[in-house]
Every structure is written in structure tokens, then in C-alpha cells.
Amino acid sequence: MPEIIPSARIMGVRFVRFQALGDDRGRFFETFRKQWFPERSWEIVQTNRSDSRAGVLRGLHYHFRQVDYWHVVRGAIRVGLADLRQDSPTVGASEALEIGEANEMGVFHSLRVAHGFYALTDATLTYIVDNYYDGADELGVAWDDPDLAVPWHVKSPILSPRDQQNPRWKAITEDKRP
Numbered sequence: 001m002p003e004i005i006p007s008a009r010i011m012g013v014r015f016v017r018f019q020a021l022g023d024d025r026g027r028f029f030e031t032f033r034k035q036w037f038p039e040r041s042w043e044i045v046q047t048n049r050s051d052s053r054a055g056v057l058r059g060l061h062y063h064f065r066q067v068d069y070w071h072v073v074r075g076a077i078r079v080g081l082a083d084l085r086q087d088s089p090t091v092g093a094s095e096a097l098e099i100g101e102a103n104e105m106g107v108f109h110s111l112r113v114a115h116g117f118y119a120l121t122d123a124t125l126t127y128i129v130d131n132y133y134d135g136a137d138e139l140g141v142a143w144d145d146p147d148l149a150v151p152w153h154v155k156s157p158i159l160s161p162r163d164q165q166n167p168r169w170k171a172i173t174e175d176k177r178p
Contacts, residue, residue: 002019007081007095013109014036047126048133052124057118058160065137068128069128076123078097078118079096080116080151081096081115083114086177094150116150
């Protein structure tokens, strides 16, 4: 059984350290069980795959109606998280964690927690969501916002045009704040 590790910085975020079983033929490990995250019903309605070349940063994004559970199947990424929830005891906290082939873990992040990743190598990320994609629920905040201070340790990432336009936290209107 994998080890479920609560984030020490952001309430509701959890990391899953996989337990691999293997021999000379290969290996096996579970990557997801809905019972690991009992606060969600986990009617899995959609899974996604993201392929990114080294140097790409995606995010920061947040949702009001969808949680994500991530697993890197190829390469390595640095996950960045920031708690935007005004009603959270950890509001304003941020953290970063490297996951991938050398550190095989899953990452679960709660509703209203901003999330993104920086591709340290060419990488493939799969993720499970508990709601269908809804562009109206795909919100963003600047990846390099000094008020969030996500420890990316990156200077000039490759960003999508959309992510280049993500506003600073202080500029987000009240109706779009978690």
C-alpha cells in the first residue's frame, strides 16, 4: 500500500509515495484509489494527459468545482502549489515539489488551491479529475506572483499565451477569488 503524506504547508493537499512491486520482468504499482481521498466522491468522469517539453511552465490554475490528481509517467516536473482559499488556515502558503521518474509520487490538490508545473525534462503528466472540463471553471493567477511566492527556482519559463495573461493575486476580482 502506498504512503499518503499530507502536505506540511497546505491543508488538504496530499502526496502519494507509490509502493512498487517488481522483479526481473518489470514492476507494478497502484497509482490511484478513490479511498485515498475520502473527502471526494470520485466519480471519475475524465482523465487527461499533458506532454510538455523541458522548460515549459503550466499554471498557476485553480478551480471551484474540480479537483486534480497528478502522476508523471515520463520525465520530471516541479509541481507548484499555492493556497488561495480565504477560509483556509493555510491561506497564502505555497510549496514546490519535484516528482517524476526519480521520485514517483502522485499529487492531490484540493478545490481552490492554485497548481501548476514546470517541466524539468520532457515530461508526460496524466491526471484524473472529478468533473468534466469547464472553461468557466479554469481560472489562473500569475505563476511568479510575489505575494504567493511559489518556490519555482525558475527565471524564464516557456508559457502559453493564456498563462502569460494570468493576473496577480491582488488584481483578481472578488467574484473570482476562492
